[in-house]
Amino acid sequence: MALPRINETLNFTMTIPSLGKTVKYRPYLVKEEKVLLQAFESKDTKTCLEAMVDTIGACLDPRENINVSKLATFDIEYMFTQLRSKSVGENSTIFISCKDCKEHNEYTIDLESLNVEIQSNDNIVDITDSIRVEMKYPSYETMLSDDIINAQGDMSVAIDMIAASIEAIHTDQERFDCENQSEEEVKEFILSMTATQLQGLTDYLSNIPALKHNAKFNCIKCGVENELELKGLSDFF
Numbered sequence: 001m002a003l004p005r006i007n008e009t010l011n012f013t014m015t016i017p018s019l020g021k022t023v024k025y026r027p028y029l030v031k032e033e034k035v036l037l038q039a040f041e042s043k044d045t046k047t048c049l050e051a052m053v054d055t056i057g058a059c060l061d062p063r064e065n066i067n068v069s070k071l072a073t074f075d076i077e078y079m080f081t082q083l084r085s086k087s088v089g090e091n092s093t094i095f096i097s098c099k100d101c102k103e104h105n106e107y108t109i110d111l112e113s114l115n116v117e118i119q120s121n122d123n124i125v126d127i128t129d130s131i132r133v134e135m136k137y138p139s140y141e142t143m144l145s146d147d148i149i150n151a152q153g154d155m156s157v158a159i160d161m162i163a164a165s166i167e168a169i170h171t172d173q174e175r176f177d178c179e180n181q182s183e184e185e186v187k188e189f190i191l192s193m194t195a196t197q198l199q200g201l202t203d204y205l206s207n208i209p210a211l212k213h214n215a216k217f218n219c220i221k222c223g224v225e226n227e228l229e230l231k232g233l234s235d236f237f
Helices: 030-042 045-060 073-087 155-164 184-193 195-206
Strands: 014-017 023-024 091-097 104-110 124-126 134-136 166-170 175-177 212-218 225-231
Touching: 014 030, 030 045, 030 225, 045 073, 073 155, 073 212, 091 166, 104 212, 124 195, 134 195, 155 166, 166 184
Parallel strands: none
Antiparallel strands: 014 023, 091 104, 124 134, 134 166, 166 175, 212 225
């Protein structure tokens, strides 16, 4: 007689921020936590990102047919915190330095209270009177690419990120889907811009939604009131 299997029921639901789609999921299990811990201990960025994406994919209802690596970066951050809250515990304890005396203060975050605010963000950027760029949120697949992870220098990273975030280029007569263009062609298009024209694209990426939390506490040593914004997955664990 086979042993019983546990924790296979999809007991929980969450809404994917960028899609507004509600999906069912289960907590991650010991076998998946083991892979995550090994990835985090490696301190290798690509290994960590791949482990997170794989874990989320394993815990989602397969009938939803969600390609996790194609989701926006803030989707992954939000979904992982929801998984962790059901798998390890609803609270995450971190240490924050006081802005005045630099004392490390213990701070507890309720992971289930976290959310992503998506505000109106026009994805069409005018480059000239006749050329417009249609942008998209960068996906975790983009973050996993060797070009992004191994890029050297801020400008190189910026160009790679912008290139991966362009959906299409519009003229008055035609729409050029960037999936049908080579990566080098898209980068050459970006490099042909002036700094002012490029600013419109970087402004779009600067305003991408993110997992955020406003942390407030009084320092345990000097009593000074601290307030700061936690942003991005690394700030919550």
